[in-house]
Amino acid sequence: MRMSSWIRQHVAALRALLVLTVITGIIYPAVVLGISQLPGLKDKANGSLIEKDGKLVGSSLIGQAFTDGKGDALVQYFQTRPSNSAPTDGSIPDGYDPTNTAFGNMGPESVVDSLDASDPKKDKLSLLSTVCSRSQAVGTLEGVDGSRPFCTSGGVGSVLAVFGPRDSHGQVPNPTKVVSVNEACATDGTTKPFQQAYKGVTVECAKRGEDYSAGQIVPIRGDAAVDTPVPSDAVTASASGLDPQISPDYAAIQVARVAKARNISQDQLKSLVDAHTSGRALGFMGEKTVNVVELNYDLDSEYPFKG
Known part of the structure; x- marks a missing residue:
């Protein structure tokens, strides 16, 4: 008796499976496909x-x-x-x-580049430097001003790492060292950081492979106009x-x-x-x-x- 009940339950389940397979696996897709091929819908559906x-x-x-x-x-x-x-x-x-x-997968706080110690081609640009470099390239191609706020003339983010004792708010009122973290200037001294000094301290170029995360990160606004002719969709x-x-x-x-x-x-x-x-x-x-x-x-x- 128990076996007969068990068989009936499984037969019923098998029937439901077959019916639902036909409905959802054959009839429904066929109807949707047929509707999608109607004039006015065919092009988009295909x-x-x-x-x-x-x-x-x-x-x-x-x-x-x-x-x-x-x-x-x-x-x-x-x-x-x-x-x-x-x-x-x-x-x-x-x-x-x-x-x-x-x-x-980069947000508004992505402003510091990762400068590879061995090969500049392996540098990982921050969102800010990516936008800066793209804007500069678009500006050159289209003959418009590609400069943007918080971007250097070299097409990277104008960001400083400020070192020194911090106050109760986490700020560095009296810096002892300042680094332009996105600029690895030439060793022969032919290139300089985008800003010469910050709070009376000479700004240094970044050294490849160096970790500057201990410093206070300070983006510098610069002189570029907010209303740049290069729109945001051209750089993102x-x-x-x-x-x-x-x-x-x-x-x-x-x-x-x-x-x-x-x-x-x-x-x-x-x-x-x-x-x-x-x-x-x-x-x-x-x-x-x-x-x-x-x-x-x-x-x-x-x-x-x-x-």
Whole structure:
């Protein structure tokens, strides 16, 4: 009797498993797939793919790096925002590897670089120095002022480590030693720290491999204007590291360069940028964006580069 009851329970469980498998594993996916292929939905459901001359060239949902083999920007294209999604083997130096989506994992307190003692190429830049160097590079490329507050003219964070007795608030009112922690100046003395002195103490250059965490970390504001022409999305990656959109402000500072490279007027180019500018989601969420991937491929179609 007990065996018969045990068998009935398991048969019932098996039937429920089969029924739910058919419903959730076959019928439901088939219905969703069918709906996704309806006109107006098919393109998005299939990955918003972009074709050029009958060949698949990308997706309007995934950013691309418009650079040469060395990672330098191609002047005839609008540039996307930086990406943290680069493969570890360096095969895609500028990121946008969809199999390695990632974020930078650095916050506003990341202001001190880790200077490698053996090889400068192994330096680990802080978020501040990363922003400073990127802003300087964008400014040079676009012919605008890339300087930012708390950045040195050399493109690193203007941060001091101040040593000496601390008061009850953890401050160092009378420093005995001051180091520019992100600047490893040349040993021949041809380069100097961004600031000569701090509270009457001469500022020293950082020594590679040295630990300055015992000092009070003091970021220095500098003279750069807060309203820099290089917007924040030009120097920081998106959360996924894959987004293809940039702000209209970032697109605007690139118009002169791209128009010159393609030998067209800026007004012609601005019209194309406007056509690829999307408004806020639902009219109030987020900000306006420009899809660089779609913009660049339409740019090639309408105004081919003849350089």
